[in-house]
Amino acid sequence: MESRKNIAGSACGLVGLVLTFAGVAGAHRPVVVAGLYGAGALIAPPERPALPDFPDPSAQLDEVRDDFEKLRGYLTDVELSAAAATRLRGLTDLLAALLDRGWAAELLTHDPEGVHVLSRIVRRDLPETVDGFVRTRWWTRMAPGSESPELHLERQLGLLTEDAERLAAGLREAEARRQESHTRYLEERGGTV
Known part of the structure; x- marks a missing residue:
């Protein structure tokens, strides 16, 4: 739920919902919302593993x-x-x-x-x-x-x-x-x- 990919996908999915309510998506609104979610998830940077905690x-x-x-x-x-x-x-x-x-x-x-x-x-x-x-x-x-x-x-x-x-x-x-x-x-x- 907190991954960068999910957050970016959700933000793009919200843009799809806004487009749907604005009437731009037309009859293909579920495809537009899902496609924007997928595109957002794909363009988000990958998760980086935490650096090891070495003693100073x-x-x-x-x-x-x-x-x-x-x-x-x-x-x-x-x-x-x-x-x-x-x-x-x-x-x-x-x-x-x-x-x-x-x-x-x-x-x-x-x-x-x-x-x-x-x-x-x-x-x-x-x-x-x-x-x-x-x-x-x-x-x-x-x-x-x-x-x-x-x-x-x-x-x-x-x-x-x-x-x-x-x-x-x-x-x-x-x-x-x-x-x-x-x-x-x-x-x-x-x-x-």
Whole structure:
């Protein structure tokens, strides 16, 4: 009853009734009313399905923040060498700064790729890196003489830190471009500095 096709058909059918009462339709009035209804139904735009309701980037960031807090709890229980612990602390500090609710979060809400990078590091890469280390370290104790799992852990943490630093550099560049753009705007408006 509420479809666009029915509404358009009914409006055209009413025009047919008006034509019938005006005497224009003559003896063919039922055909005119039905034909106008059908024509209206055919020319009406089709119904569009509703767009899916995806969470906005700020809601996605909130979920990543929650997952990061869970991850931090997990990381406090893992025994690491001093060098690996230092690298891990540097990475988690950088991730905490990127996930902070300040200006970085505002920039990330306009950067879905950045949200994806953070999500990938927090939800998959960092937990897998640390879990792989814990598992391999246990096996290394059972069969000594193989390559130290600490070396792989430190390399992996270094690579993840580089990913996070690239993201931070991209956000910093975006903010610098915004500032430069505002300076140009003010200069073009007539106010020179």
